Amino acid sequence: MTIPPHIVSVFIGLVLATGWALHASRLYRRLDRSRHDPLTGLWTxxxxxxxxxxxxxxxxxxxxxxxxxxxxxxxxxxxxxxxxxxxxxxxxxxxxxxxxxxxxxxxxxxxxxxxxxxxxxxxxxxxxxxxxxxxxxxxxxxxxxxxxxxxxxxxxxxxxxxxxxxxxxxxxxxxxxxxxxxxxxxxxxxxxxxxxxxxxxxxxxxx
Structure with missing residues (x-):
């Protein structure tokens, strides 16, 4: 069965959006950790x-x-x-x-x-x-x-x-x-x- 091109485009868009969301989430967590002092847990x-x-x-x-x-x-x-x-x-x-x-x-x-x-x-x-x-x-x-x-x-x-x-x-x-x-x-x-x-x-x- 051939999948219509517009469905393929939507699927690819969802995959890319999910990938970017995961990347942004990981980046935010790393940035958040960098603003915490590792010894005390307080904000830097x-x-x-x-x-x-x-x-x-x-x-x-x-x-x-x-x-x-x-x-x-x-x-x-x-x-x-x-x-x-x-x-x-x-x-x-x-x-x-x-x-x-x-x-x-x-x-x-x-x-x-x-x-x-x-x-x-x-x-x-x-x-x-x-x-x-x-x-x-x-x-x-x-x-x-x-x-x-x-x-x-x-x-x-x-x-x-x-x-x-x-x-x-x-x-x-x-x-x-x-x-x-x-x-x-x-x-x-x-x-x-x-x-x-x-x-x-x-x-x-x-x-």
Missing amino acids: RDGWTRRAERTIARHPRAAVLLADLDGFKPVNDVHGHAAGDAVLAAAGERLTAWCGTHGVAGRLGGDEFVAVIDDDARLDDRLADLAKLLRQPVEHQGVTLTVSASIGAARLAALTEPTLSSALTAADQAMYRVKGRARRGRLLLAPAFAALRSLPQRMRLAA
């Missing part, structure tokens, strides 16, 4: 930026935060990179849980994380909760690993120019102010600890 800079832009466009009360892990380098130096990866993965999981359905988390690189949440009504309390989450110990191969975090945040509504770029700049400045206060605190405590260590053991116990 490009993927996060796209979603953050949409969030702040829809929610004028959105807030942006940056978090930098304190004490991460000693974990890497003392316990190795696998231990450092465990800490980063745990931080990514905790940040994702903290954001919930009201925010988007990302990893900018190294031990620096970023997030946007769609409402800043309880921002101060939520930042305190996040700091507590990130301080929780991480168990890795029988070793307890502990870091803390310096977190800076910016409310879009409080900025003269309520853009993502301005919010990131303000959050970065706030984060380094927090980090500076923590560093000054350690520097002030260090002489006291050094003096205590220099005392004879009996005096230390008595103290």
